[in-house]
Amino acid sequence: MNILKSLAAVALASVALSGVAHAADSYRFAVVPKAMNNPFFDLARDGCMEEAKKLGNIECIYQGPVEHEPATQAQIIDDLITQKVDGLAISVSDAAAATTMINKAVEAGIPVITFDSDAAESKRSAYVGTDNKEFGKALGEELLKLKPEGGTYGMISGGAAAPNLALRVDGVREALKGSKWTEVPGSPTFSNDDVTLAVQQAGDLKTANPDIAAIVPVGGWPMFAPDGWKNFVEPFKADVASKKLALVVADTLPVQLELLRDGYANALVGQRPHEMGVVAMQTLLKLKKGEKVDEIIYTGLDRVTAANVSEFVK
Template sequence: MKTWLLTTCAAALVTTSLLAPGQAKAKTYDFAIVPKSLNNPYFDLARDGCMAEAKKLGNVKCTYTGPVTQDAAAEVQTVEDLITRGVSGIAISVADEGSIQRVIARARQSGIPVITFDADAPNSARQAYVGTDNATLGKTLAEQLIKAHPTPGSYAIISGGPAAQNLNLRVEGARAVLKAAGWTEVGGSPTFCNDDSALGMQQLNDLATANPGLSAVVMVGGWPLFTENAYTSFYQAHKAAIDGGKLTIVSADTLPAELDELKKGEVAALVGQQPYAMGAKAMQILLALAHGKTVAPIQYVGLDIVTKDNVAQFMTN
């Protein structure tokens, strides 16, 4: 009996000595993902990707936290709280590049890896960005608009936060393509709904009312379309113009409500991002940084162009 115990203990010691440092008891990492706002359904997909990837990795926990509505100061406070809590890494969708820089620097000084996702802060101390090539997204929206409405006319842009770097790049990209094609932007454009779907919907109504001959609306985020019933009421009120090709609407994102609206002919085209992939890759990048590895500073995920010709394919995926 004693011989068996001695042999077993010796074997255990040998096995333990063969493990890499820290492998005997794997460290658990708590990575936080901070969206601009929790009430935007777009970010729910990033949360789902984060949670799924954390479960797959096994030794990673995904903490999803942020302001309920878009509020740059509240986002900074969220990150401050995460630093105090001592999380293992933070991924932020930046609402205001200027206000977030100081707290990112503080997190890095505290030894916490920080990356951005969806919306970047390239002049900050963040170590990487994972998300959309936003200038290309804006250009693609404009190209899809021109395909659906070849004759130049007047257009308006609906955006989210005026300090959001990702949205400003989309606006600039769309403007460049439309200007070159002879389109004219109406006064008061872009409008900024601060990621508030109801406000975005109100702005859409106001733009159409203030500009009776409006030819197109470019939404660099899908906010008005998330209201579903309210947007359908807008479509019904402008059905003749939209169905007749006199008023063309294109939007970013491909959430289920938007795909349904596209299928019904209420929208001409959607250019979709991949927030689920952003959430998943954020966990992979933070884990690599936590292990002291070097990562590529810019990591783009793809875009999906959806029209009436292929919308059924995206609705079944």
């Protein structure tokens, strides 16, 4: 009997140790978007959740400010550090504010990567997402294809302190440098990722510049409010069809693809936010295991026009 009891005790101890080992190999990774009311980040969230489920030992925590508020994002990151999450993936709203929090997390032993928007001067281990300078250049190149004869154009941006958006604006300007395109005064406008405000700013650009030949939002915000975007475009829809007014917009969310198909834009240049969420989980897991990762991991771009939109709508 004593032998049986001893064997049982060993078996129980083995199970307990197995449980401890399993718990030690389970991780809580947090994805922090710029704003949770931006549908772009919903796709990154979905990628994160799906990959966490696939990996099996990962919990994806999706938490960020409801609206684009850099100070709130910084506070959320600070709270996640206090909670001792096992890793952070951050889309940076304000490089200065985020760098302080990123460095604090790294000093606390938490691996940090950025996605979508970088803080290159911080202690983050890697950036996962779009080459934003090339993204901006692609927007400018699509505009040149549509209207090589040029004209005046205006851009709509999001947060004034967002480093990824500043790179896109620079990229558009670089692509159009030396062409017959001229940027209107007051461009870019800053919508702070507010979709309603972005639609209003498109209208304001057209009102202030009646002969404007192109509007280029460097993020998809105005099209994320499809009814508002349709109301803006409708009076000029014939001009859009004839390319008198070219609408070249960033991102390729499903609602945007449908609007392009229906004649409410001329071209879209899209990112791959779902892939960002997937790769963010994979990268944080490698870092947690002590493996090396590439510092820059680009997820690619898609260019969509009326000629190929049907392939993407599928």
